[in-house]
Amino acid sequence: MGGEAMNGWESRPGRPWAQEAEGPGGLWDARAIMVASVTVLVMMPSAIAAWGFVELAQESPRQPDGPGLALLMLPFICCVGFPVALMGALFAVLPTLQGAAWAGRRVTGREAWWWVPAAAASWAALAALVVALLTDIGPGTWLRMWLCGAVGLTIVALVARRAVPRPRPYWAVVGHGLLCATVVCAIGSGTYASGLGEEYTPPRVHGSDLVGTWHDGRGGTLSLDERGHAVATRTWGEPDGGGSSGRRCEDTGTWTYEPDDNPWNQTVEVDAGDCWPGVWTVGGTRDRLKLNYEYGEPDSPDWYVLSRRSGRNR
Structure with missing residues (x-):
């Protein structure tokens, strides 16, 4: 059957898309949809692993799972990933291939593989634009979203x-x-092992580094002094209220710092009434320290973040 057309699809080597791009069923027959869906499904672990490597270098309020998340999600992908893959095939992969075939025929008279990256970049730009209109993302985030989408879709x-x-x-x-999974793991591991990429870790601090006034960027402050006194002024709400209810909180109390050999486990415990009491983690960078408070769903938490320049009373 290698030299025959199968359900309208040309199977001869060297002309894989010459017939189907023009055929009546085109890219939208059941066989094409199924193969494209399985392709998306099979590529999901590689995409998750790639994002895990990228996430290792990004500042985060808690330690990321890294590329190992792909292995943890394999059972989930196998069980319920196909509907997501089907949507990806119908709304991203097949439109990209159709657009590439159309552009090739209109510009050069024939379809060729190098039109796929151009079509993928255009489709990713449109998707990123929709996200930008619906959310409040900056140009840098939009650019990264577009680049990742274009590469992955290609x-x-x-x-x-x-x-x-x-x-x-x-x-x-x-x-x-x-x-693809092998290449992603090799490139990601090699990048960090060679020093070309640096994994983010919170800065190591001492109790004296935390003394000063911390700001939430919305008018709320938390002041910590050398004697262990804490003063919360116009901080936002309580953890039980989601931290975004708009209710301001003001109170006084105490604070203590718990060091740890693992910088991810450095904590600050604040006891100032109902103004975000409990454990905060240390994050940010050496030049701009942050205190992070986790609330909401454990699997998808929200964060109340206070920041300040390093150095006392800044």
Whole structure:
């Protein structure tokens, strides 16, 4: 069957997309949708691992899971990931391939693989623009979102493009998925091992480094002095209220610092009435320290963050 057209899909090597791009069913027949969906599903662990490596370098209020999260999510992906993969195929991968085929035919008279990155970049830009309009993200975040979306969509679309016309497409998808995961792990591990990337860790501090006035950026402050006194002024609400109810809180009390050999486990305990009592973690950078308070759902917490310049009383 290697030299025959299968359900309208050209299977001959060297012309994988010549027929299907023009065929009546095109990219939207059941076989193409299924193969594209499986491609998205197989590529999910690689995408999660890649994000895990990126996340290691980003400032975070708590220690990230890193690329190991991909292994933890494998059972979830296998059990309930297919509907997500199907949506990704219908609304991202196949439109990208259709756009690439259309652009190639209109500009050069034939479809070619190098139109896929251009179509993916355009589609990712549109998706990132929608997110920017619905949220309050800055240009830097938008650029990173667009770049990650364009690269990821390009890889998935190219794998689907190569696999769909094959007599046994799923073997090709699995093979490319394993190769992609290997490359992601090799590049990510090599980046940190060689020093090209630096994993973020909170700065190590002493109790004296925490003395001063901390600000939440919305008019609320928490003042900590050398004698262990704490004064909360116009901080936002209580943890039980979500921290965003708009109710201001003012109280006085005490604070203590608990050092730890692991910088992620450095904590500050504040006892100032109902003004965010309990354990805060130390974060930020050496030049701009932060105190982070976790509240909300444990699996997807919110954070109330206070910051200040390093140095006392700044």
